[in-house]
Amino acid sequence: MNSGLKNRKRITLYDVVIILALIISSVMMMIVKTSDNISDLQVEVRKGGKTVYTAELNDVDTACKVCVDTEYSIELLIENDGVSVVHSDCSDKVCVNTGKISRTGQTIVCLPARVAIEIKSSVGSEKDVLDGVVQ
Amino acid sequence: MNTTDTYTFARTALLASSAAVLSVIECMLPELPVPGARLGLANLPVMTALSGMGIGSGLCVALFKAFIALITRGPVAGAMSLSGSVLSTIVMWAVMTYDKNKFGFVGIGVAGAVSHNIGQFAVSFFMIGYAVGFYLPYLMIMAVFTGTFIGFVNSIIVPVLFKTNINYYRKKGE
Numbered sequence: 001m002n003s004g005l006k007n008r009k010r011i012t013l014y015d016v017v018i019i020l021a022l023i024i025s026s027v028m029m030m031i032v033k034t035s036d037n038i039s040d041l042q043v044e045v046r047k048g049g050k051t052v053y054t055a056e057l058n059d060v061d062t063a064c065k066v067c068v069d070t071e072y073s074i075e076l077l078i079e080n081d082g083v084s085v086v087h088s089d090c091s092d093k094v095c096v097n098t099g100k101i102s103r104t105g106q107t108i109v110c111l112p113a114r115v116a117i118e119i120k121s122s123v124g125s126e127k128d129v130l131d132g133v134v135q
Numbered sequence: 136m137n138t139t140d141t142y143t144f145a146r147t148a149l150l151a152s153s154a155a156v157l158s159v160i161e162c163m164l165p166e167l168p169v170p171g172a173r174l175g176l177a178n179l180p181v182m183t184a185l186s187g188m189g190i191g192s193g194l195c196v197a198l199f200k201a202f203i204a205l206i207t208r209g210p211v212a213g214a215m216s217l218s219g220s221v222l223s224t225i226v227m228w229a230v231m232t233y234d235k236n237k238f239g240f241v242g243i244g245v246a247g248a249v250s251h252n253i254g255q256f257a258v259s260f261f262m263i264g265y266a267v268g269f270y271l272p273y274l275m276i277m278a279v280f281t282g283t284f285i286g287f288v289n290s291i292i293v294p295v296l297f298k299t300n301i302n303y304y305r306k307k308g309e
Contacts, residue, residue, distance in 0.1 A: 008236050008239060008290075009239040009240075009281060010239050010241060010286075010287065011239040011240070011241040011242070011286075012238060012239040012242065013238065014237050014238050015154055015241045015245065015270040015286075017243030018238075018242050018245055019241075019245055019279055022245065022249060022275055022276075022278075024270075025272075026272035026273070026275040026276045026279075027272070027276075029271065029272035030273070030276075044268065046263070046264060048262070048263070049263075054290055068153050080209075091208070091209060092208075092212075093289070094170050095170075096149045097166055097170050099170075105269055106269060107267065107269040107270065108265050109259070109263060109266065111211055111215075111259055112209070112211050114262050114263055116263045120274065
């Protein structure tokens with residue numbers, strides 16, 4: 001009723017400022033998040049915060065399938081250059097549609113199963129160990 | 136209850152049911168390039184109700200939409216829809232009333248779409264952990280485009296829908 005219905009314009013200068021600010025901030029977040037590290041890759045599968053499976057991608061000679069979750073039967077295809085989900089019992093299939101991830105920081109998420117599959121660099125994982133030190 | 140209340144009630148109900156239908160239609164549409172991203176068509180009636188009838192009406196539509204997601208797509212989708220749509224309703228209302236007519240329909244739509252994503256991210260952070268943060272910038276860029284679309288459509292719908300009230304019809308002799 002009283003939300004400025006009568007004179008509201010379709011698009012104003014402030015709208016353009018919001019849009020540009022959002023696009024710039026998300027592009028910056030993308031640059032920070034992904035790096036082009038393609039060696040020493042490690043795949044880590046977490047379910048509800050707990051790590052349930054890890055593998056070094058460099059050690060993989062031939063593509064292999066791994067079933068990582070008993071509750072939802074998520075089947076991973078681990079290759080030398082990336083990881084993809086080939087089958088999942090979940091309802092939305094977002095994880096399967098994500099396709100193959102191959103760079104550090106990329107993640108496949110299966111929300112119904114509460115599973116996250118993330119690619120990390122093996123060098124970076126030592127830093128994570130230090131992060132766990134509590135005084 | 137006077138006639139204005141009855142009309143608000145009826146319109147809120149109509150918009151809520153169209154939100155339910157739109158969310159079903161949206162599931163049938165092909166996937167957007169970013170996994171998990173959706174067009175946010177169901178946000179359209181929420182914004183229409185909000186800009187025409189205020190926050191009470193908007194929240195009713197948002198809650199009904201979350202309830203439909205809960206019973207058709209399960210508790211995970213329900214929780215995501217609830218947090219996303221409640222946050223986006225509040226943010227859209229704040230943007231709408233902040234300084235009248237400073238923001239246009241497109242700005243409100245973008246603010247609603249981005250805050251919908253952020254509300255859903257709060258739930259998925261809680262469920263999975265920080266790993267989902269990887270998707271946030273991609274979803275935000277998608278939200279800018281879908282929000283612009285929603286705002287554009289609403290700039291056509293809202294003036295048409297809320298120019299018509301009971302007096303309008305009476306003057307026309309209906």
